[in-house]
Every structure is written in C-alpha cells, then in structure tokens.
Amino acid sequence: MFTLEGKTAIVTGSGRGIGKGIAEMLASLGANMAITDIDEQISQKTADLIRSQGFKAISVPGDVTQLADVKRVVKKTAEEFGSVDILVNNAGIMGLQSFTDITLDEWNRMLQVHLTGSFLFSQETIPYMKQNNGGKIINIASNWGQRGEAGSVHYSAVKAGIIGFTKALAREMAPHGILVNAVAPGPIETDMIEEEARHLHTTADQIRSNLTSKIPLQRLGTVRDVAVSIAFLAGETGNFYCGQVLSPNGGEVMM
Numbered sequence: 690m691f692t693l694e695g696k697t698a699i700v701t702g703s704g705r706g707i708g709k710g711i712a713e714m715l716a717s718l719g720a721n722m723a724i725t726d727i728d729e730q731i732s733q734k735t736a737d738l739i740r741s742q743g744f745k746a747i748s749v750p751g752d753v754t755q756l757a758d759v760k761r762v763v764k765k766t767a768e769e770f771g772s773v774d775i776l777v778n779n780a781g782i783m784g785l786q787s788f789t790d791i792t793l794d795e796w797n798r799m800l801q802v803h804l805t806g807s808f809l810f811s812q813e814t815i816p817y818m819k820q821n822n823g824g825k826i827i828n829i830a831s832n833w834g835q836r837g838e839a840g841s842v843h844y845s846a847v848k849a850g851i852i853g854f855t856k857a858l859a860r861e862m863a864p865h866g867i868l869v870n871a872v873a874p875g876p877i878e879t880d881m882i883e884e885e886a887r888h889l890h891t892t893a894d895q896i897r898s899n900l901t902s903k904i905p906l907q908r909l910g911t912v913r914d915v916a917v918s919i920a921f922l923a924g925e926t927g928n929f930y931c932g933q934v935l936s937p938n939g940g941e942v943m944m
C-alpha cells in the first residue's frame with residue numbers, strides 16, 4: 690500500500706517491547722532504522738536482528754533525558770543515512786504506586802523520560818525535517834493518559850501531557866509539513882506485565898485477567914497492534930493526520 694523506502698526513522702526505546710516491534714515494522718517497509726535505547730546491549734541486539742532480516746539498521750544507544758546523548762544519536766543517524774524523516778518518541782518507564790507513595794525523584798524521572806525525552810528528540814530532529822520540507826513525529830501516549838488510572842497518577846499525568854504536547858507541536862509544525870500525531874495504546878502484552886506482577890506481588894495471569902476484564906474486545910493488545918498504527922501514520926496513509934490520537938485499545942477508551 691505504501692513504502693518507507695529512502696526514509697530514515699529513529700525509534701527511541703527500541704531495544705525491546707513495543708519500540709522494537711515498531712522498528713522491525715518500519716524497517717520491513719523499507720525505512721533506514723536508527724535503534725536507540727538506554728540499554729546498549731538490547732539496542733545492539735535489535736539492530737542486529739533487523740539487519741539479519743535483510744534491512745538497514747544502526748544502533749546508537751543513549752538516554753533520552755540527556756541532551757548530549759540525544760544530539761549524538763540524531764547526528765550519528767543523519768551522518769549514516771543522510772537525514773531524519775520519522776521520529777517515534779516511544780521510550781518509557783512504568784510506575785505503579787499509591788499517589789502518596791510517589792517520591793519527588795520518581796515524579797521527576799517520570800516527567801523527564803516521557804516529556805523531556807520527547808521534547809529533546811523533537812527539537813533535535815525538527816531542523817532536519819524542515820530542511821526536507823516535511824517529516825513525521827509520532828509520540829507514544831497511553832489510554833491511561835486519556836482516562837487516568839488509580840495507582841499510576843504520575844504515569845497518567847505524563848501521558849496526558851504527551852497528548853497536549855502532540856497537539857500544540859502539531860499546530861506549530863503544520864506550516865513546515867511536519868505532521869505530529871500520537872498513538873495511545875491500551876494494555877499491551879509485553880515484559881511490563883511480568884514486571885508489574887513482580888512489583889505488585891501477584892501473578893502475570895492475574896494482571897492479564899484484571900486488564901482484559903475492562904476491554905470490550907476481551908484481549909490484551911499485541912506489539913503488532915501498535916506497530917501497524919505507527920506504520921499507518923508514518924506512511925502515505927498518515928498524510929492528512931495532524932494532532933490526532935490513534936487509540937489501539939480494544940475499545941477500553943472510546944473518544
């Protein structure tokens with residue numbers, strides 16, 4: 690239906706989980722991929738995997754909260770592939786605590802990884818997109834940012850912030866042909882489920898069943914469910930989308 694041949698994409702937090710699935714999907718559509726993650730080993734592993742599938746990928750590890758790292762990732766990507774056309778701000782951390790237990794450090798880290806990370810990567814890539822008279826920025830929000838989740842106020846707040854960031858940046862960048870949109874997934878089957886289970890001293894199956902009970906389609910989402918939404922926005926199919934929030938969530942939130 691469309692190709693990303695000749696386009697270069699950066700996906701943050703693409704060492705594992707949803708980001709890795711997005712990177713594999715965009716690579717399979719022809720994009721040159723820059724894999725970046727705070728964890729150098731998994732960043733390299735994803736890049737190796739994509740190359741072994743016959744597609745183009747480099748690993749440029751870095752912390753999305755550190756300006757020097759972000760500058761290095763974007764510069765290395767542009768040097769390697771010529772420019773940057775697509776940015777997916779995906780890197781994230783989870784937080785499950787009662788509101789009164791959230792420390793100031795945890796609150797600040799949540800803001801830094803999700804909001805500051807998206808701010809820095811967008812600022813550093815936009816000049817390349819302006820030079821190309823266009824580009825795509827896709828920010829990963831969450832259904833919890835749309836409806837709010839008890840026991841995750843800091844995460845819900847930053848994900849709602851990502852939606853505001855997306856809409857404001859979309860208006861400012863539209864005259865430059867840079868289309869900014871968000872994808873707000875519902876609960877997705879990733880390593881986060883096992884981590885949540887350990888954190889809450891329960892089983893992964895218990896978590897799955899609690900989450901599924903709120904979803905009209907009666908299943909968790911897959912990484913592929915999210916990756917195809919990103920591909921849709923990144924490709925020609927997304928060329929009339931500006932400041933929108935796509936919500937692959939099985940019907941949990943209906944807007």
Ligand SMILES: NC(=O)c1ccc[n+]([C@@H]2O[C@H](COP(=O)([O-])OP(=O)(O)OC[C@H]3O[C@@H](n4cnc5c(N)ncnc54)[C@H](O)[C@@H]3O)[C@@H](O)[C@H]2O)c1
Pocket residue numbers: 701702703704705706707708725726727728731751752753754779780781782802829830831832873874875876877878879880881
């Ligand atoms: N899993 C879900 O159910 C779900 C639902 C809605 C939204 N999301 C969002 O999707 C995105 C990906 O989530 P996931 O489930 O794949 O999580 P994950 O923990 O499996 O992957 C997140 C990746 O981000 C990386 N990362 C964390 N902090 C970083 C930093 N400072 N700099 C660079 N990389 C960093 C991690 O190393 C990891 O590889 C996140 O933004 C998350 O909030 C997830």
